[in-house]
Amino acid sequence: MSPAGQERGWALAILAALGLLALLPLARPREDTLNFVFLVLLSITLAEAWNIVAGYAGQVNLGHAAFFGLGALVTRALWINGTPVLLAMAAGAAVATLFALVIGVAAFRLRGAYFAIGTLALGEILRTTVGNALPEISTLPAATIAGYRLTLRYYLALALAAVSIVAVAALATSRLGLGMRAIREDEEAAEASGVGALGLKLTALALSTALAGLAGGLFAYYHISYYPAHPFGPHWTFDALLMTFIGGVGTLQGPVLGAVLYVVLKEYLALRWVDVHLLIFGALFIGIVLLLPGGLVQAVERARGMFGGRA
């Protein structure tokens, strides 16, 4: 099968799985089950968004949390003050994207490690500023808490994960995606063959940050109370990065597999070994990076090759 065909196949398979998850609330599961799946879905969106810039355009953006945080900040402020939540989320995504385009022009002059640490610094500037400007915890009004329905949030997360899958699948099979991959492989060569690198990198960043902004909005809609600086925390970036690389960077299915494995593993270890779960998790993660540099996706391909299977 051609790579594009493979990606379409994966997109359909993942969307089918998400479709099955839509039935989950009908089975009246325990609340913690819904919360758990919500976390997986939010992670899929965040990782898939990060994957667009890192996996397709080849730029390691360590400021991902800034856009997640901006989405959360704007959505929360508008929604609490009476704006319908979908509109508020759209506004949050718009602000995140706009900010990304403004800083993107400067940030994309940086290459390799400098782009990574430059964006990390930008994210930290935003986090510190928000923490200074809004030190108070943000809690939903009592009336909203009384009418809080988890199922609604769950379906929104499901829809958002589906949107991110469709977006990345469409990107991966388009000329746009091809151009991005050309930049990832060799920017000079891509430019020489007529690919506008800056424009494509900005497109990738805009798409990625729009999704991250929406995910942030969802977070703001979901959480009853949190510190406004919390969604700006660098761990959101690191989580997305880890999930994407565990699964397989630059593939459609990689971040999904990575997000599922990451969340399941982390929660399971947390239950099983309360004290040392992060230690085990960190060690396990390093092991995966060293043994499977291409992530789970590559591991599966290798295994297939070994058994001579054709799929």
Added chain:
Amino acid sequence: MTVLAQQLVLGLLIGGLYGLAAAGLSLVFGVMRVLNVAHGELIMLGGYGAFWLAALFGVDPFASLALVIPGALVLGAVLYAGLFGFVVRAHEEARVKNSLLIGFGLALALHALAVRLWTADERSIPTSYSGAVLSVGNLAIPLVRLATLILALVLIGALQLLLSRWRWGKAIRATAEDWQAALLTGIDVRRAYLLAFALGTALAGAAGTLVTIAYSVSPSIGLEWTLKALIVVVLAGLGSMMGTFVGGLVLGVAEAASAATFGGPYREIIGLVIFVVVLAVRPRGLFGR
């Protein structure tokens, strides 16, 4: 006026430690082209090393440097052999990504390990001379912090000497300059990497010890120190250890000035802003040729 001067002096004193923290990162980054985001966690471990030596065996924290530095040197060699040695086998583009991944994993593991071993509480090492103050005019200079500044300078000077005089120091510098050319002239590049990483970790251990003596240590200081070190590295450029030390002093003073002008919470932002501005002006960083 005195208040401002006092703050600037304190900024200068912590700046020496920024320089020392950055020296190790700069060495590793410059030689291996590997970004060790767990550098702050190595600093944290060094701090706890000194804390343990003081708490369990009553070792004077300054004297504990004599044990922490060799310990960190060995730890660095082990980390290189077990983890970062695999990273440098990749070509240069992939190095940064792989080192980020391994660094994050390592940071996570070390943070969890520190919480397990030493709890999440802040620790410091009280000594009989902790409160001693040197008065210069209206300024009060905490002696312990002054000592850490001087020690940071001495350590960086020693490193500079090592890199310029020692046979393997020259090999490390040659590898940083152009590893392929170094390889062709018969330098064992792998060993140069190993030494650079071990030395970088030893510097982190020393920095951690001094941080714990003058301030305090907790398992979560890692990222903060990694960022400070990164800022200094970008500010000072690679290649000159003394330049890195001066860069650290500049950051310390800039932070103090910004805290005095805009208020304490803005201490952290100025460094990051300087950082972004420097990168905007020199997008390939200061080692782009």
